[in-house]
Structures are given as structure tokens and as C-alpha cells.
Amino acid sequence: MRLHKDGIGMTSPRTRRRLAARLRHLGIDDERVLEVMAQIPRHRFVDEALASRAYEDTALPIGFGQTISRPYTVARMTALLIDGRRPGRVLEVGTGSGYQTAVLSRLADEVYSVERIVGLLRRARARLRELEAWNVHLKHDDGTIGWPEHAPFDAILVTAGAEEIPAALVAQLRLGGRLVIPAAARNRLMLQRITRTTGGMEVEVVEEASFVPLLSGLR
Numbered sequence: 001m002r003l004h005k006d007g008i009g010m011t012s013p014r015t016r017r018r019l020a021a022r023l024r025h026l027g028i029d030d031e032r033v034l035e036v037m038a039q040i041p042r043h044r045f046v047d048e049a050l051a052s053r054a055y056e057d058t059a060l061p062i063g064f065g066q067t068i069s070r071p072y073t074v075a076r077m078t079a080l081l082i083d084g085r086r087p088g089r090v091l092e093v094g095t096g097s098g099y100q101t102a103v104l105s106r107l108a109d110e111v112y113s114v115e116r117i118v119g120l121l122r123r124a125r126a127r128l129r130e131l132e133a134w135n136v137h138l139k140h141d142d143g144t145i146g147w148p149e150h151a152p153f154d155a156i157l158v159t160a161g162a163e164e165i166p167a168a169l170v171a172q173l174r175l176g177g178r179l180v181i182p183a184a185a186r187n188r189l190m191l192q193r194i195t196r197t198t199g200g201m202e203v204e205v206v207e208e209a210s211f212v213p214l215l216s217g218l219r
């Protein structure tokens with residue numbers, strides 16, 4: 001059974017609320033992040049055939065061998081990134097479906113997002129327009145070089161797993177700014193938060209995570 005009307009069925013606001021409740025249960029305690037995730041229609045960021053699974057706490061394929069991140073991961077990374085504040089400028093590396101971008105667009109003033117696969121970027125652009133996320137700026141590029149024209153950023157989020165922390169991204173953080181990135185540590189992929197300090201940077205290793213790889217070059 002597939003229902004299209006908002007208000008009932010697998011893609012309804014009630015289903016989204018249930019997802020937010022589950023995220024809270026998993027330890028997400030930033031109410032603004034939970035509220036935004038209860039608002040944004042995640043089913044609009046996946047293929048129609050997968051829409052009924054959009055509010056399960058799971059990653060789903062979005063084409064080109066990539067995935068939309070698991071809701072828990074989106075919530076966790078967003079909470080680490082905003083840290084209870086409202087960032088001015090945020091850079092995202094790995095637009096993918098555009099879902100995380102949409103979440104950020106409700107929590108920051110301006111969101112800059114870079115994606116290396118042009119087919120994904122096009123779809124994300126169309127969806128973000130439909131949602132009237134006018135404070136989002138997208139670019140087809142290798143995001144490991146950041147977006148120097150708009151630096152410095154208050155916060156940078158990388159949504160693909162890195163072998164090492166890209167120096168260009170740390171360099172584009174303002175003092176006190178935060179970079180949240182899944183990066184290799186102790187031979188595993190660990191979610192990390194890097195804060196730029198006067199002396200250099202401070203690194204917090206948060207928890208193990210699973211992500212598609214951060215790659216260089218364009219497609």
C-alpha cells in the first residue's frame with residue numbers, strides 16, 4: 001500500500017515524529033536537531049521505490065554507488081557540529097542526496113555544499129529548491145579543497161570517510177570553528193570533531209562510524 005497524502009501512511013509527519021523519538025532514545029539530546037529532523041521530509045531525498053523505508057534508521061542507496069546517511073548519523077554529526085549554537089556559514093563536503101544539507105539549512109545562516117558526482121548534485125539541487133532552501137549554495141567540485149571563496153567557516157561537515165584530515169579544511173575554519181569528519185584512527189573509521197584553536201587544533205574522537213569513502217577527482 002502506498003499513500004501519498006501527508007498526514008497518513010509511511011511518509012507522514014507522524015512517522016517523522018516517531019523517528020525523532022527513536023533518535024532521542026539513541027542519545028541525541030539537541031532538541032533543535034530533533035525538531036528539524038521531525039520536519040524535513042527525508043522520503044523526498046530517496047527514490048520513490050524506497051520512500052516507505054525513509055524513516056527507518058538506516059542508510060539507503062541513492063545511485064552512483066553512494067548512500068544517504070543513516071538518520072542517527074545525521075543527527076549525531078549535526079549536533080556535534082552546531083554544539084548548541086547557530087553557526088553563520090557552514091560548509092558540507094559530500095552533498096549526496098541533499099538531506100543533510102536541508103537539515104543544516106534550517107540550523108545555520110548559509111550552507112555551502114560540495115559534491116563530486118554531478119548527477120547527485122543535480123538531483124539534490126532540484127529537491128532543495130522544492131523545499132525552498134534558499135540559503136543553500138551548491139558546487140560540483142572535489143570538496144577536499146573546501147570552498148576558499150567563502151571561507152572562513154564556522155563549521156565544516158564531511159559526510160564521507162577520510163583517510164586523513166584534509167589540511168585545506170582545517171585552514172578554512174575560523175578560530176573556534178569546528179570540523180566534524182569520519183576519519184581513520186587506530187585502523188578504524190572514527191567520527192571526529194576538530195576545533196581550530198590559536199595553537200593549532202584540538203581533536204575529539206567520538207565513536208566508530210561507517211561511511212562511503214571520501215574520494216578525489218570529479219565524476
Ligand code: SAH
Pocket residue numbers: 062066067068069093094095096097098099100101114115116117120141142143144159160212213214215216217
Ligand atoms: N550527506 C549525504 C551523504 C552522501 S554519501 C546524504 O546524506 O545524502 C557521501 C557523499 O560524498 C557522496 O555523494 C559522494 O559522492 C561524496 N563525496 C565523496 N568524496 C567527495 C569529495 N572529495 N568531494 C565532494 N564530495 C565527495
